[in-house]
Structure formats: structure tokens, C-alpha cells
Amino acid sequence: MSRSDNGTWDITESVGATALGVAAGRAAETISDDPLIRDPYAQMFLDAVGDSSPHLYVHDGELSPELAEIDPRIGEWMQAMRGYVASRTRYFDEFFLAAAGTGIRQAVILAAGLDARAWRLDWPAGSRVFELDQPKVLEFKTSTLASQGVAQAPVQLSVPVDLRHDWPAALRAAGFDPTAPTAWSAEGLLPYLNSAAQDLLFERIADLSAPGSRVAVEAFAADLFSAESNAQREAQMQRYREVAAKLGRADVLSTGSLFYEEERSDVVEWLSEHGWQTTAIGGVDLMARNGRGVAADLDDATPQSVFVEGRLS
Numbered sequence: 001m002s003r004s005d006n007g008t009w010d011i012t013e014s015v016g017a018t019a020l021g022v023a024a025g026r027a028a029e030t031i032s033d034d035p036l037i038r039d040p041y042a043q044m045f046l047d048a049v050g051d052s053s054p055h056l057y058v059h060d061g062e063l064s065p066e067l068a069e070i071d072p073r074i075g076e077w078m079q080a081m082r083g084y085v086a087s088r089t090r091y092f093d094e095f096f097l098a099a100a101g102t103g104i105r106q107a108v109i110l111a112a113g114l115d116a117r118a119w120r121l122d123w124p125a126g127s128r129v130f131e132l133d134q135p136k137v138l139e140f141k142t143s144t145l146a147s148q149g150v151a152q153a154p155v156q157l158s159v160p161v162d163l164r165h166d167w168p169a170a171l172r173a174a175g176f177d178p179t180a181p182t183a184w185s186a187e188g189l190l191p192y193l194n195s196a197a198q199d200l201l202f203e204r205i206a207d208l209s210a211p212g213s214r215v216a217v218e219a220f221a222a223d224l225f226s227a228e229s230n231a232q233r234e235a236q237m238q239r240y241r242e243v244a245a246k247l248g249r250a251d252v253l254s255t256g257s258l259f260y261e262e263e264r265s266d267v268v269e270w271l272s273e274h275g276w277q278t279t280a281i282g283g284v285d286l287m288a289r290n291g292r293g294v295a296a297d298l299d300d301a302t303p304q305s306v307f308v309e310g311r312l313s
């Protein structure tokens, strides 16, 4: 699936469809025996898309037994990804709740996708949660929730915009106050920005951040953007496509091909050099902390990521 630097997308297309993949992980986790997170909205998005989904596992929430029979390792791989998505969701949930606990009342979710934190979390009175994403993605999200009778979240404000364009202007126009401290998140976003766009994103966050602001980022090891890592992902995707083909599905999404594979700034270094105090935990350690560690021979099943938090005094 190809993409251009300025392309837009709907929820079943290109980068937009990756938001459905994450929602599928949250939906599966929600109905699992011992869920780390609960997101009752995720399944609504999957149901709304139905057969148009570019993923294999949407209807089940879990992998169907039929799929598992064709290739048991695909099942383990998806299980690992579910643990990853759940751990990541919990990391950002805890980040926002801790920031709110210190009195921060302004949150900005960059590339919100189908994340339903504005609905799920217990935001203190007076909070505002700005959600930025492509117009069609946000429109799908809010119209699906409305069609399911979900009331609008009092804290939520949609800011439909391309994050490679002038999103600070759109954010201000939506009522963002740059003099108030803000909690920012970039979850599942950086691989879809090229190196220059990533730097510009952080420059803009820094420009808009009053003292006391915080940022949480899902960053990635430099290796993720290497040729070797790309080849590994491609091999994995090939397995996935073969399974899909056996099921008569030729149109499944290849997320890896949407990544910008080029060297980019290290997020911890960038934030530290710009006056933020940082802490970080690797994705593997985060999963282990949550009881979702994966077998050593499955360690390429989840992204080589680092979860970074920055605080501005």
C-alpha cells in the first residue's frame, strides 16, 4: 500500500487503518480473562467497519481457531502484539492520570486515532482533551460513537488536521491555551512521520509548552528503521499475507511498508537537549512489568520501542 507525503486517509486506508489494528488489540484485551485495560468502545469501531477492515482478526477480537490452525505462530505473534498494545495503552493512561493529579488540566493527544481516553478516563472537572488526527479518522470515530448512543465526552475536542501541516494554528483555534501546562502524548505516531516532520513535531510541542508541561512518547530504537529490521518485518508480513491469501483475503494491510525508514533524532536526547527531564522504559521491560513478557524467540513480534516521558520545570 503506497502513501505520499501529503496524502490523506480514511479509517480503512493506509495509515488510518493502523488505528483499527490498535483498536482490535484493545478490544481483544478488554474481553480477555485478566485485562490490563478496558476499552468498551474499541469493539464498536471494529463492528462499524465490518468486512471493510484490512485486518484479519477484526470480527473475532481474538484470532479465529481457523487461522491458528493454518499457522500457530501467527496466533502467538498476535497474542504478543495484544500484550504490547495493552501495556502501551496502560502506560499512556497512567501518564495522563498522573499529570491530571498534579493539576494539569489540558491534554493533547497527537494522532489520537480510535483512542477513547477522553471517554474512558476519569478526568478531573475543568479538563480539556484535544484530539488531533486526520479529519476522516476523527469523523469516523465521533460518528460511530454517536451512532452507538455514546454521549459526547465533556472533555473531548476534535482537532481535525494533518500533523505535517500547521497543527499548532488549528490547536489554538480550537481553544488550546499555551500559557497553561499541558500533558502531550505521541503514541503510535513517530514511524509515520519522516525524520524532518518528527523534529518539527517536537519543536512545536516545545514552543507550545508552558512550564510544568509533560510529554509521553512511544519512541523507537534506531534499529526499527534499519534495512535489517525492515527485512524482518517484511518476512513477518509475508507470513501474514500467506495466511490471509489462504482465507481468500488479498487486501490485508502491511503496516511496515508505511514506516519512514530513515535515521532520525533520538527522542530522549532531543528532549534532554531542549530542557526536559526524561525517564524511559523499553517496550520489552514495560511488557514484563505488566506480566506480558514474550518468549525470546518471539521478541521480533513486537516493536523495538522505548516509552519516554519528559517533564518541563
Ligand code: SAM
Residues within 6 Å of the ligand: 015, 016, 018, 019, 022, 023, 110, 111, 112, 113, 114, 115, 132, 133, 134, 137, 161, 162, 163, 164, 187, 188, 189, 192, 193
Ligand atoms: N494513538 C492511537 C492509538 O494508539 O490507538 C492511534 C495510533 S495509529 C497506529 C496511528 C494514527 O496516527 C492514525 O490514527 C493516523 O491517522 C495518525 N496519523 C499518522 N500520521 C498522521 C498525520 N500526518 N496527521 C494526522 N494523523 C496522523
